[in-house]
Amino acid sequence: MNRSTPHHHPVWQSTQRRPAIPLHWRPWLCERGSLTQQLRLACQGEFEVELLKLYWDRPTRSEALRLGIPFRQRTLIREVHLCGYGEPWVFARSVIPAATLQGDDRRLLLLGNRSLGSLLFSDPSIRRGQIEVTRLTHQQQTCWARRSVFRLQEGPILVMETFLPSMASIAYPSLKDSHYA
Numbered sequence: 001m002n003r004s005t006p007h008h009h010p011v012w013q014s015t016q017r018r019p020a021i022p023l024h025w026r027p028w029l030c031e032r033g034s035l036t037q038q039l040r041l042a043c044q045g046e047f048e049v050e051l052l053k054l055y056w057d058r059p060t061r062s063e064a065l066r067l068g069i070p071f072r073q074r075t076l077i078r079e080v081h082l083c084g085y086g087e088p089w090v091f092a093r094s095v096i097p098a099a100t101l102q103g104d105d106r107r108l109l110l111l112g113n114r115s116l117g118s119l120l121f122s123d124p125s126i127r128r129g130q131i132e133v134t135r136l137t138h139q140q141q142t143c144w145a146r147r148s149v150f151r152l153q154e155g156p157i158l159v160m161e162t163f164l165p166s167m168a169s170i171a172y173p174s175l176k177d178s179h180y181a
Contacts, residue, residue, distance in 0.1 A: 009062065012132035012147065019133055021144070027172040028163055029133050029146045035090070035161060036082065036117035041173035043084030049113045050081040050088070059158075063095045066132075066149060067156050074098060076108070082115070082161075089170065091138060091162040092116070100155035108157070116159065120150055127151045138162045 013019040015030050031038055040047045056074050058064075064071040076096040081088035094116055096108055107119065120126050129149040136145050147160035 010134040010136040010145070012062070012066075012134045015131045015133055015146075021133060024168070024172075025144045025163065027174070028167070029144055030131065032128060032131065034117045034121040036115040037121070038173055039082055039084055039089060042170050046085050048083045048086075049115045050083055051111075051113050052079040052081060054078050059095045063158055066147070067095065067097060067158050069097050069156075076101065078111070078116070080113075080116075084170065087166050088164055089167045091164060093160045093162075095158040095160075097155055097157075100152060100157055102154040105152050105154040120159075123152075125153060136162065138164065141165050 015021075021029055028035075028038070036047070055077055057077050058072060059067065059069070059075050059077075061071050063075075064073070067075075069075075075098065078092075078094040078096070080092050082090040082092055101108060108116075111119065120128075127150065129151070131146050131148045133144065133146045135142055137143070138145075141164075143162050143164060145160060145162040147158060149156045149158050
């Protein structure tokens, strides 16, 4: 969590407000397409998803507010590492309200070690909300993180991705083609 704020809660800012993001992190944090696809490119396909936890719990207050659900509502929480060359590069946390897990969206329960991005970006009906960024502490290290809400057929899902220090030297693969260069 960000130590400079009361109660150690991170302060999330919309990327539309142009927060001061270091040049290296800007394309990673502002990418609206599939982060999984960019990570695969960065490690020439030596990519894997490591499922850490899948459990039912209450969201944090900030997560509940962002999802527009009551704080006490139980949600399915999925935590994974996105790994390049066998090393964790990103810690991802997805918060899925129970109501979202209806109909076709029940497929979220069966992801296992598959990337959530493979599902989110293969369905053109899914819409991504604005991206918010912050700096926070993850395992006693300061990291950049981003989050956004995806609107699925049955409801929302909040995805937060924390870029671990192991990514500090990983170049954004599409930089030559991007508007961030």
